[in-house]
Structure formats: structure tokens, C-alpha cells
Amino acid sequence: MQLFQDNNFFILLAVFSIPALIMGYLEKPIRLYGFAVSLVFLWLVMGGTTRALIYLGVFLVWEIAEAKIYLKVREKYGRNRKLYYLFLILSLLPLILNKYAHAAGGVLHWFGFLGISYMTFKSAQVIIQIFDGQIKEVESFPYVYMMIFFPVITSGPIDRSLRFQNDMYRVIPRQEYMDMAGQGLFKIVLGVVYKAVIAAGFYQLEIRLGHGLDLKGALIYMYTYGFYLFFDFAGYSLMAVGASYLFGIKTPDNFNKPFISVDIKDFWDRWHITLSHWFRDFVFSRVTMNLLRSRKIKSHLTIAVIAFFINMGLMGIWHGSEPYYIAYGLYHGLLLSITEIYQKKSKFYKKNKKKKWYRCISGVITFNLVMFGFFIFSGRIMKFI
Amino acid sequence: MSDKTKIYETVMDILVDVTGDEVVKEEPDINLPEEDLIDSLGYIELLMDIEESLGIVIAPTEYTREEMDTPAKIAAVVQSKAE
Numbered sequence: 001m002q003l004f005q006d007n008n009f010f011i012l013l014a015v016f017s018i019p020a021l022i023m024g025y026l027e028k029p030i031r032l033y034g035f036a037v038s039l040v041f042l043w044l045v046m047g048g049t050t051r052a053l054i055y056l057g058v059f060l061v062w063e064i065a066e067a068k069i070y071l072k073v074r075e076k077y078g079r080n081r082k083l084y085y086l087f088l089i090l091s092l093l094p095l096i097l098n099k100y101a102h103a104a105g106g107v108l109h110w111f112g113f114l115g116i117s118y119m120t121f122k123s124a125q126v127i128i129q130i131f132d133g134q135i136k137e138v139e140s141f142p143y144v145y146m147m148i149f150f151p152v153i154t155s156g157p158i159d160r161s162l163r164f165q166n167d168m169y170r171v172i173p174r175q176e177y178m179d180m181a182g183q184g185l186f187k188i189v190l191g192v193v194y195k196a197v198i199a200a201g202f203y204q205l206e207i208r209l210g211h212g213l214d215l216k217g218a219l220i221y222m223y224t225y226g227f228y229l230f231f232d233f234a235g236y237s238l239m240a241v242g243a244s245y246l247f248g249i250k251t252p253d254n255f256n257k258p259f260i261s262v263d264i265k266d267f268w269d270r271w272h273i274t275l276s277h278w279f280r281d282f283v284f285s286r287v288t289m290n291l292l293r294s295r296k297i298k299s300h301l302t303i304a305v306i307a308f309f310i311n312m313g314l315m316g317i318w319h320g321s322e323p324y325y326i327a328y329g330l331y332h333g334l335l336l337s338i339t340e341i342y343q344k345k346s347k348f349y350k351k352n353k354k355k356k357w358y359r360c361i362s363g364v365i366t367f368n369l370v371m372f373g374f375f376i377f378s379g380r381i382m383k384f385i
Numbered sequence: 386m387s388d389k390t391k392i393y394e395t396v397m398d399i400l401v402d403v404t405g406d407e408v409v410k411e412e413p414d415i416n417l418p419e420e421d422l423i424d425s426l427g428y429i430e431l432l433m434d435i436e437e438s439l440g441i442v443i444a445p446t447e448y449t450r451e452e453m454d455t456p457a458k459i460a461a462v463v464q465s466k467a468e
Contacts, residue, residue, distance in 0.1 A: 132444035160446070265424065280425055285445040288429045304426045340426075353421065 001044045003154050004195075004239050016040075017246045024177040024248060031145065031168045034247040038150040045114055052113035059094050059111060060144055063123040066091055067130065067138045074130050084131045091127045095120040103321040115153040117318065121278055122146060126161050128282055135162065142168060151243035155236060157254040157274040167249045177248065184245030187238045194235030202228035218384060222375040229374055230258065233272070261366050262359050263343075264335045271370075275315070284311040304340050309333035319377075328377040335369060389464055392439060396460045399434040403427050413457040418450060431459070441466050 003009055016037045023030045046052045070087040077083055098111040126143075129135040146164045172180070202224050210221030237254035244251035254273050261267035268276040287307040297303050309330065316329015343349050352358040375381055400409040404422040408415060417423040423431070428450075432443050441463055453459050 129444070129446060132446065133442075134444055134447055281446045284425060285429050288426055289433060289445075292429065292433055300426065300430070307426075 003041065003045060003150065004191075004236055012041075012044075013243060017243075020247050021181060024172065024181060024246075025174060027171060027174055027177070029169075029171070030248040034149070034168075034249070035141075035145050037247070038145070038148045038153075041150040042148055042153070051109065055109075055111050056113045059113070059116065059119070060147060062094065063091060063119075063126075063147075064138070064140055064143050067123070067126050067143070070127055071130055071135075071138055074133075079131065079133075084127075088124060088127050091123045092120060099317075099321060118152070118154070118156050118158060119147050121158045121275075122161060125278065125282060128286075129162070149244070149247075149249065151240040151247070151249075152251055155233070155240075157237055157240060157251050158278050159249075159251055159274070163252075164249065170248075172248055180245045180248070180250070184242040187242030187245070191235045191238030191240075191242060194231045194238060196235075199228050199231035199235055202231060213383065218375070218380075221378075221380055222371050225378050225380070226371040226374040229377075230255070258370070259367055260363060261370070262362050263366050264332070264339045264369065267366060267370055268332075268336075279311050279315050283314055284308070287311065301341060301344055305337040308336040308340065312336065322379065324376055324379045324382060327381075328373060331373055331376055335373075388467065392464050392467055393460045395438055396435065396463050397456060399431060399438065400456050400459065403430050403434065409456045413460070414455050416454050417456070418454055428453070435463055439463065439467070 001008055019033060020030050020037075023033060042053075042056075046056065066087060070083075073080075073083055073087070094111040095116055098116055101110040101112070126135060126138065130138075142165045143161070145168060146159065146161055149159075149164075152159065206221060206224035206228055210217060210224050212218075212220070234255040241251045241253055252274055254275075256270045256273065258267055258271040261270055268280075284307050287310050288303055291297055291303045291306065292300075297306075310333075312329045312331075312333035313326070314329070315332075316326045319325040319328070343353075397410050397413075400417075401407055404417065404427065406422055409417070409422065415422070417427075429445065432445065436442050443462070443466060448462055453462055
């Protein structure tokens with residue numbers, strides 16, 4: 001079974017949601033029930049492949065043990081950077097092995113189980129926040145629940161452990177829960193429309209009209225694929241967020257009208273928000289801090305450019321080691337850098353940035369740059385070069 | 386001068402430096418990201434300058450952007466961390 005895909009999933013989701021709704025209405029905690037439902041879905045998704053289940057088990061034990069040990073190490077040795085990086089790399093190791101095995105040709109399936117890419121964000125962020133001194137205890141139950149919470153297991157949105165834990169232990173007042181459940185249902189329905197109607201429509205346009213190998217074909221493919229990608233992923237994300245709400249967890253939203261972005265920076269605050277903010281908080285900000293601290297580079301603009309390339313390059317590689325994913329990351333690193341330099345240096349920008357006509361033109365350019373980015377991301381560009 | 390006022394003044398000086406605009410002192414409730422006065426790099430410079438001048442360490446994920454989007458809010462966060 002595939003989550004948020006098969007009819008059976010939606011029937012089960014409806015059935016499993018009824019007890020959650022009753023518990024929420026009675027102001028009873030939903031966490032144990034939500035955990036049990038997550039286990040059932042895990043079994044339905046991965047039960048057929050024992051190897052995947054074993055890898056998932058090993059992965060979870062590895063990551064929890066690591067977090068607990070690092071907590072002790074951090075208490076004893078303080079903000080020791082060498083130890084911090086060691087534990088950070090250890091927490092990334094399963095994903096690195098998995099991606100390496102995939103790139104090496106798919107004979108090895110190290111840590112091949114559904115959701116490893118998204119789970120690793122959460123395990124790594126726990127290590128980083130232990131180093132920061134923000135996480136002061138690691139308990140197994142909330143940790144595992146956060147990792148296997150079924151609505152977000154396949155493709156996010158990526159939650160933060162402190163936020164998730166707060167939600168799962170909070171007693172939600174009846175009226176608030178009923179509002180949340182209403183919003184959740186609305187998001188699920190909207191998500192279904194996005195994915196099953198609009199995305200499916202764009203997909204049909206793409207395969208029927210977009211396969212010419214001339215400029216016209218490329219352009220049709222680029223725009224139809226871009227809209228397909230948005231409605232497909234935003235649709236899934238809406239459903240995942242909506243289903244989370246029914247189980248009392250306010251999973252953060254992933255999209256906020258990305259196609260009306262004024263510039264590329266604005267776009268990354270609207271597109272796959274939980275991913276881009278994860279990278280902002282745990283990669284971009286760390287790279288810039290280290291560069292500022294080292295005092296090797298004077299210009300803050302240079303530091304920003306380096307950090308943008310590292311940030312987006314890593315994001316590209318995270319999608320996969322195929323050259324077009326890496327190119328996609330570097331493309332956005334370049335766009336962000338050019339935007340940064342232009343906005344800091346240009347008098348024309350400073351004078352006009354708030355004017356309506358400027359924002360319109362800037363928005364249209366951004367939209368087309370973003371669409372070209374998706375064309376790279378799709379891999380279709382390889383047919384043209 | 387009390388510690389609180391001293392911290393407030395220092396934070397405002399840092400903000401003038403980071404945003405390049407004296408307006409942050411005159412309008413402590415101005416929304417910094419909305420007015421384009423601060424971006425991601427600006428926030429990092431802010432956190433590092435606070436660490437350097439006041440010895441108060443704030444991690445990038447400790448507060449949300451909404452909790453630190455005006456000069457007054459930022460000063461309040463730093464003051465609460467100093468206690």
C-alpha cells in the first residue's frame with residue numbers, strides 16, 4: 001500500500017480517524033493511539049519487505065542511542081566542536097550509506113526503507129540542537145513517534161522535535177481541537193483536489209503535448225511539469241498536514257503560494273518551506289557563522305555567496321546524486337547569490353523595490369526562472385544537452 | 386544605568402549596524418523582515434554580535450522569526466536571556 005495514493009489508504013484513514021476525533025472531542029490524549037495507527041500503516045507499507053523493516057529498526061535504535069550518548073557527552077565536555085561533528089556525521093551515516101549504495105548501482109540496498117531521507121533531517125537536527133543547548137533530554141517514545149508519525153513519513157513536512165513533542169503532550173481544549181479537525185479535513189479535501197484533479201490534468205497535458213524535442217516542446221514540458229510538480233507535492237503536503245491535525249499534531253505547512261514570489265529569496269520562503277527552512281537554520285546559518293567567526297573572509301557578501309552555494313548544493317545532492325539534481329541545487333545557489341549581490345549593491349533596486357510595477361516585473365522574471373529550475377530538476381533537460 | 390537599559394542600548398546599536406538604518410532606534414516596533422531591513426544573513430550577524438558584545442549565546446533555532454521580528458522584541462529576548 002502507498003500512503004496518500006491508494007484508495008485503501010483513504011478508507012483506512014477515514015476509519016482510523018474516527019476514534020481520534022472522539023478522543024479529541026473528549027479532550028483525551030491521542031498520542032498512544034496515533035502511535036499505534038502509525039505502526040499499523042508502517043506494517044501495511046513495509047510489511048512485505050522484511051529487510052526494510054529490519055533496516056528501519058536498526059536505524060531508529062542507532063539514532064536514538066546516538067542522541068542519548070551525545071547528550072551525555074555534551075553535558076560532560078560542553079560545546080566541543082570535534083565531538084559535535086563526529087556525532088553529527090554518525091547520525092548522517094545511514095543516509096550517506098543509502099545514497100552511496102543507490103549511486104553505486106542499486107545492488108546494495110543499505111538502509112533502503114521508506115522515509116529515510118526525511119527521518120534523517122529530524123535525527124540530525126536533534127544532534128544539532130543538543131549542541132546548541134536547546135534539547136536537554138531525549139526520551140525514546142516521543143523520539144520514535146516523531147520519526148514514524150504516519151502522515152509525514154514519506155515526504156514530510158519536516159517538523160522540529162521540540163515543537164512535535166509539545167503538541168503530543170498538550171491537552172487541546174475541545175473547541176480548539178474541533179477547529180483543528182475542521183481545518184484538517186478541509187486541507188485533506190483540498191489536497192485531494194490538487195493531486196488527483198489539477199496535478200493529474202497537468203500531467204496529461206505534459207505527456208500529450210510536451211514531448212517534442214524542439215523549443216516549443218521544451219517550453220510546454222517546462223511549464224506543465226512545473227505546475228504538475230507544485231500541485232502534486234503541495235497536494236500531498238496538504239493531506240499530510242490535514243491528517244496530522246486530526247491526530248492532534250500541528251505539522252507546519254509546506255507551501256504558501258510560491259508562484260506569486262517577488263524574488264528567489266521570497267520563493268524559498270514559499271516553496272517546500274520546511275525543507276528550505278531546515279537548510280536555512282541548520283546549514284546556511286552554520287556556514288555563515290563559522291565563516292564570520294574565522295575572520296578569514298572580510299566581505300559579508302562573499303560569505304553569503306559561499307553559504308548559498310553550499311546550502312543549495314547540499315540540497316541538490318540530498319535529492320539524489322543524479323547530475324540534474326546537483327545542477328538544480330547549484331542553479332538555485334547561483335540565483336540566490338546574484339539576487340543577494342544585486343539587492344545589496346543596486347541603487348536602482350533600493351529606489352524601486354517597493355513600487356508596484358517593479359514587484360510585478362520582478363515576480364514574472366522569478367516565476368520563469370523558477371520554472372526553468374524545475375525543468376532542470378525534472379531531468380528532461382538532459383535530452384537537450 | 387541598569388543592566389536592562391544597557392542591554393537595550395547595546396542591542397539597538399547592533400541593530401543599527403546590522404540593518405544600516407537609524408530607524409530601528411526611532412521605531413522599535415518596526416517589522417524588520419517585512420521592511421527588508423534584515424535577512425537570513427542579517428539575523429546571523431545579529432546573533433553573533435550579541436554573543437560578542439554581551440556574551441549571550443542565542444542559537445539560530447531558539448526563537449522563531451516571528452518572536453524576533455521587531456527591535457523591541459529582539460531586545461526583550463536578549464534581556465530575558467540575560468536574567
